Amino acid sequence: MREILFVAAGGALGSVGRYLVSKMVATSFPWGTFAVNILGSLLIGLLTGFFNRGALSPEMKLLFVTGFCGGFTTFSTFANESFNMLKSGDVVWASVYVGSSVAVGLLAVYCGLHLAETIK
8 A cells, every 4th residue: 555655746747747747848749748758767767777786775765766767657668668679679679669559549549539539
């Protein structure tokens, strides 16, 4: 239960952070989302590096990496997982993961919008 509280607290802070950053840079181009995704990716790399060096406890990893970064942007996790695949030499699987995530994600949005229009 303690682990869930760390993730929940971090997730709440990350969600609020995402909202605030997006509001600060709102324009016709989704700069807010872009900024959040890049900042989140930088942050998850930095925090994971600290954790790997032993400078971040497992509880703080749950709070900041899983919770905050997960609430701030799931793109950071996607980028981190993709990087780890590339780093371990799984170039083909990383390419499949990145390409299919984007393509199937766009298709899922389209399907969701279509379903919403057909459900009365």
